[in-house]
Amino acid sequence: MLPTLxxxxxxLDQGETTSVALTEAALARIAAPEGEGSRAFTKTYRTQxxxxxxxxxxxxxAGLARSPIDGLPVSIKDLFDVAGETTLAGSVVLKQxxxxxxxxxxxxxxxxxxxxIVGRTNMTEFAFSGLGLNPxxxxxxxxxxxxxxxxxxxxxxxxxxSVADRMCVAAIGTDTGGSVRIPSAFCGLTGFKPTAHRIPxxxxxxxxxxxxxxxxxxxxxxxxxxxxxxxxxxxxxxPVAPALRHLRLAVPTTLVLDGADEHVSTVFHxxxxxxxxxxxxxxxxxxxEFEQLAYINRAGGFTCSEAWAWHQKWLADHxxxxxxxxxxxxxxxxxxxxxxxxxxxxxxxxxxxAIERRLEPFDALLMPTVPVIxxxxxxxxxSDDAYYGANGLILRNSTFINFLDGCALSIPCHPAGxxxxxxxxxxxxxxxxxxxxVGLALEKALSNQ
Numbered sequence: 001m002l003p004t005l006x007x008x009x010x011x012l013d014q015g016e017t018t019s020v021a022l023t024e025a026a027l028a029r030i031a032a033p034e035g036e037g038s039r040a041f042t043k044t045y046r047t048q049x050x051x052x053x054x055x056x057x058x059x060x061x062a063g064l065a066r067s068p069i070d071g072l073p074v075s076i077k078d079l080f081d082v083a084g085e086t087t088l089a090g091s092v093v094l095k096q097x098x099x100x101x102x103x104x105x106x107x108x109x110x111x112x113x114x115x116x117i118v119g120r121t122n123m124t125e126f127a128f129s130g131l132g133l134n135p136x137x138x139x140x141x142x143x144x145x146x147x148x149x150x151x152x153x154x155x156x157x158x159x160x161x162s163v164a165d166r167m168c169v170a171a172i173g174t175d176t177g178g179s180v181r182i183p184s185a186f187c188g189l190t191g192f193k194p195t196a197h198r199i200p201x202x203x204x205x206x207x208x209x210x211x212x213x214x215x216x217x218x219x220x221x222x223x224x225x226x227x228x229x230x231x232x233x234x235x236x237x238x239p240v241a242p243a244l245r246h247l248r249l250a251v252p253t254t255l256v257l258d259g260a261d262e263h264v265s266t267v268f269h270x271x272x273x274x275x276x277x278x279x280x281x282x283x284x285x286x287x288x289e290f291e292q293l294a295y296i297n298r299a300g301g302f303t304c305s306e307a308w309a310w311h312q313k314w315l316a317d318h319x320x321x322x323x324x325x326x327x328x329x330x331x332x333x334x335x336x337x338x339x340x341x342x343x344x345x346x347x348x349x350x351x352x353x354a355i356e357r358r359l360e361p362f363d364a365l366l367m368p369t370v371p372v373i374x375x376x377x378x379x380x381x382x383s384d385d386a387y388y389g390a391n392g393l394i395l396r397n398s399t400f401i402n403f404l405d406g407c408a409l410s411i412p413c414h415p416a417g418x419x420x421x422x423x424x425x426x427x428x429x430x431x432x433x434x435x436x437x438v439g440l441a442l443e444k445a446l447s448n449q
Contacts, residue, residue, distance in 0.1 A: 002163070002166065002169075004218075004220045004222065005068050005169060005222070005227075006222060013065070018057050019052075019070075020050065022072065023053040023116050026118050026168050026169075027044065027050075029166055030167045039139060039140040040162050041075070041121055043078075043119055043120040044118060045117055049117065052116045056114050057071065066113055067230060067236075069113050069114060069170070069226065070113065071114055073115075073118045073167075074116065075121045075162045075167070076107060076119075077120070077158070078120040078123050079123065080103075080203060081203035081204070083099075083101065086100070087205055089205045090125045090127070090137065091125045091136065091322070092321050093314055093318045093322060094314075100203065104204055105202040105203055106172060106200065109233060113230045118167070118168050121158030121171060122134055123155045123173075124154040124179075124326070126326055127155040128207060128326045129325070130155065130182045130395040130398075131151050133154070133387075134157070139377050142186055142374045144419055148376050150374040150376055151377055151380065152374070153182035153186035153187065153374065154179060155173075155176075156217065157183060159173040159217050160173075160183030160186065160187035160217055163219070169218070169219070170217065170227055172216055172217075172227070172231070174212055175212075175213045175214075176303060177211065177303065177395045177398060177402050180192065180213075180410075181369050181409075182370055182395070182410075184422060185368075185369035185424075187217075190218055190224055190409065190412070191215065191217045191409070192216055192225075192407075192408075194213055194214070194231075194407050195405065199232050200233075208307060209306050214231060215227075216231070221239060221440045222440065225239045225440075239439070242363075244275065244445060245279035247280045248283065248361065248363050249275070249364055249365075250284075250285045251366050252285060252286070253286050254286050254287045255291060255396065255397075256290070256371070257368065259372070260368065263373055263419055264370070264372055264421050268368045268423070271423055271446065272366070289355050293399070293400065296347045299332075300329075300332040301344065302344065304332040304336065305336040307329075307330045308330055308334055309333070315327060352428075352429075355404055363438055364425050364434075366426075368424065369410040369421075372390075373419040373421070374419070398424065401426045404426075407426070407428075407432045407435050409424070410423065410425075
């Protein structure tokens, strides 16, 4: 079991450990030659992290703690600006780009809250995949079944591995189509995708400005709620778990289990039976809008069109430096016209309205975060067909919530010692605190099974 933020804060308050000790341990795990640190991180801030840890211990000795993450090691995805550094976003294309003049808004908020930022985490190049493979910096392996070396999930690949391997206590990633929730599901973590507008995107290199959101990967729902409050600049209000008998939960019968493997299907249905036995009202519903999304995005959708708008100048001069599995999809955006884009905006609005009406009677939507267990890295490296097939399937369920402009948790629901499986708990826009409350109730229920 990974330690929670509140448990670590209690240890710090009681003098059972120090920020310096926690930070030294995290940095040692990153540096361990037998570990995944060299692939999980693209840069480590050893000197700055130790200075921040010492400052936190000094303030705590004086009775001052700035937040529930004060003094705790945190990682940030390699697409957030840090003042004075060039933001690479998992690429080699941007090595000659100008350094950032100021840090991203969420980096500033973490620092002000006393987080000890230990480094930048590896990612799919420019965040354009749910798998986590990176041909430039290597691919960190999933903490489960290390002998096989399975994908960690993406695009926040290093973020998931950094928390699972205790190289930090929490990580901040981005989620355009599942890039916080997928690595959380594959790595046995809790991840939260907030309603996008709640977290400022200033200083985060974009993939799709319409779909990007910024969220945490951590050990528990409460950990995610703490980090969400810091990232959003809101006062922290602890989540409160409602009684399961008061929850009405919808399970889509449309698409979300298509192509599911036996393990995920079995774990998901056992999870639903557990929740029912404990009093939750669970109803299966058809969501025909899910079937419409592939047609709506047939030309490439927001991701290709908006990625092309950002990358076209770089592709013109440096196309050969891109991962071809990334650049080929960005290039799809070149053929999307202004009329196509305007039609896409209108279609999304109508689609969201229809889903919101359908979900109005329910407290949350439940589905597997990912319908399959993590495949082997080598299989996806070897075959474009395997890569693109896996990418589409692994992103499918989580993408529904980004297009909805909604919010969602992924919490672990698998039996100990088996392949990690994530349970997605989703809601419509601005239901963030409610989804965190529901997630806490389900987390408590499943922890006792």
